[in-house]
Amino acid sequence: MWGEQKRGIHVSQAELLCKDGCGYYGNPAWQGYCSKCWRERIRKTETNKPENGLQGDGGFQLTFSKFEEKKNVEKGRRSSTMKRLFWGTPSPPRQETSEGQEAALKxxxxxEPGDFPGFLKLLRKPISQRLHSRCTAFLNTIEAYHDLPVEKQSDLVQDFYQNIAVHFNGLPEAQLSQMMEHIEKLIMTRLHKVVFCHDSCDDEQKDLILQRRIKSLNWVTPQMLRVPFPKGGIDSDPYLPAITAIIEMDAKRAPQDKLTCVSKCSQNVFQALALTNSQPANADDFLSGLIYVVLRANPPRLHSNMNYITRFGLPHSLMAGETGYYFTNLSCTVAFIEKLDGPALNLTPEEFNSYMNGHRAPPRPLESEGQRKARENQEQMEDLQKRQENVNQGVQAFQEQLEQWVRSVQEKMDEIAAQSQLLENRLSLEKSAAIARDQSVLVLRDNASNETDPGETEC
Structure with missing residues (x-):
C-alpha cells in the first residue's frame, strides 16, 4: 500500500549543496549558501552600503563625510579591540624564533588524534606560551563584552579561528584540523554560557514554537513518512539509539561535540535502515528516518543548538565531509517539519487538519503472521512472568510464616525452661526448709531428754 503511494519527502544531492556552486554543503540558516559564501555576501552588502550614499545631491555629501569620520573612529576602536583579542596587549607581539616554532609544531x-587532555597539558608549557596567551586574552575579552550581539560575537570567533590557525601552518591538513578542533573545544566550552541562547536573538522563542509544532505532530506514523521498519520489530524501536543520541546533543558544550551527537544519530539511522533493506539506504530513506527520529525525540532547544553550531563551529566541519552532510540533512529535517502538510504525508488537507485537531487517530497497521505470533508469544511470556511473580510471592509468604512459627516455638520453649528453673529453685528451697525443720525438732527433743534425766536419778 505504502509502496504504491507517491513519496512526499525528497531531497536531491544538488539541493544540499551551496547555491553558488562552490561544491560545499549549504544550510537553510545561510539561505542555502555555505558559511564561506554567506559571509562573503554579507561583507559585499556592508561594503556597498556607503557607495549608495554617494548617489545623490550635495546634501548627502556632508552626511557621507560624517559617516566616513565615524567609520574611521570605529575602525580605530575595532583595531585596538582586535589587538586585545589576539595579543592581550596594545603592542604587537614579539616574533618567535624559528627554533621555538619548530619545537612547538613537533x-x-x-x-594522538582526539587527545584533548594532552593538548591542554601541552598548551601550558613554555613553548606554547604565545598561543596560550592569545587564547586567554580572547576569552577574557569576549566575556567582558558579553553584551555584544550574538552575530558580532560569531564574527569575532570565526575571525579568531582564521588568525589562530597561523600557529599550525607547518602541520599536515589532517593534523591542522585536529588542532583547530582542540582550539574550538577550548574556546567554546568556556564561552558556552556567554553566547548560547543569547539575549540579542530570538532562539528561545523559536525553540518553543518548534517544540509545540513537533508535539502537535505526535500522530505521524512511520508508515506516513514511509520509514522502513524491520519485520517483527513491533516490540522494540530500532531507531531508539538515534533518538537517544539527538537528545544528548543539548548536554554538550563544544560545537564539535554537538556535531558528534548529530553524526551518531545519523549513523544509527543508517544502521536501522540496513536492518530492513538488503540494499544500501538512499538519501530519501535517510531523510525520512531522520524526520521520524526528530518527531519521536522532540529534542530540547533544537533550534538554539543548531544556531550555536552554525555560528561558532569550525567552517570545515559544516561545509564538507560526513558531519557537514549529516548537519545539512538535520537542517532540512527541521525545515520540513516546520512546513509539513498533508501532501507530504499522502493525506488530503481535510485528513491532515483532522489529525492536527485530534479528531482522527492514525490507523493501526495490519499485523503479518510473524508479527501476530510474536505478539502472542510476548503475551504468553508476560502471563508466565505474572504467574512466576505470584509463585515467588507465595513462597516468600510461606517462608515468613515458617520463620514466625519457629520463633513462636522457640519462645514457648524458653518460657517452659524458665518455668522449670523456677520450679526447681522452689523445690530446692522447700527441701532446705524441711531439713532445717527436722534438725530443729531433733534439737528440741535432745534438750527435753536432758532436762528430765537428773530428776529421775534423784528419785
Whole structure:
C-alpha cells in the first residue's frame, strides 16, 4: 500500500549543496549558501552600503563625510579591540624564533588524534606560551563584552579561528584540523554560557514554537513518512539509539561535540535502515528516518543548538565531509517539519487538519503472521512472568510464616525452661526448709531428754 503511494519527502544531492556552486554543503540558516559564501555576501552588502550614499545631491555629501569620520573612529576602536583579542596587549607581539616554532609544531604533531587532555597539558608549557596567551586574552575579552550581539560575537570567533590557525601552518591538513578542533573545544566550552541562547536573538522563542509544532505532530506514523521498519520489530524501536543520541546533543558544550551527537544519530539511522533493506539506504530513506527520529525525540532547544553550531563551529566541519552532510540533512529535517502538510504525508488537507485537531487517530497497521505470533508469544511470556511473580510471592509468604512459627516455638520453649528453673529453685528451697525443720525438732527433743534425766536419778 505504502509502496504504491507517491513519496512526499525528497531531497536531491544538488539541493544540499551551496547555491553558488562552490561544491560545499549549504544550510537553510545561510539561505542555502555555505558559511564561506554567506559571509562573503554579507561583507559585499556592508561594503556597498556607503557607495549608495554617494548617489545623490550635495546634501548627502556632508552626511557621507560624517559617516566616513565615524567609520574611521570605529575602525580605530575595532583595531585596538582586535589587538586585545589576539595579543592581550596594545603592542604587537614579539616574533618567535624559528627554533621555538619548530619545537612547538613537533610537540603538537606528536599528539594522538582526539587527545584533548594532552593538548591542554601541552598548551601550558613554555613553548606554547604565545598561543596560550592569545587564547586567554580572547576569552577574557569576549566575556567582558558579553553584551555584544550574538552575530558580532560569531564574527569575532570565526575571525579568531582564521588568525589562530597561523600557529599550525607547518602541520599536515589532517593534523591542522585536529588542532583547530582542540582550539574550538577550548574556546567554546568556556564561552558556552556567554553566547548560547543569547539575549540579542530570538532562539528561545523559536525553540518553543518548534517544540509545540513537533508535539502537535505526535500522530505521524512511520508508515506516513514511509520509514522502513524491520519485520517483527513491533516490540522494540530500532531507531531508539538515534533518538537517544539527538537528545544528548543539548548536554554538550563544544560545537564539535554537538556535531558528534548529530553524526551518531545519523549513523544509527543508517544502521536501522540496513536492518530492513538488503540494499544500501538512499538519501530519501535517510531523510525520512531522520524526520521520524526528530518527531519521536522532540529534542530540547533544537533550534538554539543548531544556531550555536552554525555560528561558532569550525567552517570545515559544516561545509564538507560526513558531519557537514549529516548537519545539512538535520537542517532540512527541521525545515520540513516546520512546513509539513498533508501532501507530504499522502493525506488530503481535510485528513491532515483532522489529525492536527485530534479528531482522527492514525490507523493501526495490519499485523503479518510473524508479527501476530510474536505478539502472542510476548503475551504468553508476560502471563508466565505474572504467574512466576505470584509463585515467588507465595513462597516468600510461606517462608515468613515458617520463620514466625519457629520463633513462636522457640519462645514457648524458653518460657517452659524458665518455668522449670523456677520450679526447681522452689523445690530446692522447700527441701532446705524441711531439713532445717527436722534438725530443729531433733534439737528440741535432745534438750527435753536432758532436762528430765537428773530428776529421775534423784528419785
Amino acid at each position: 610537540a603538537f604533531q606528536s599528539l
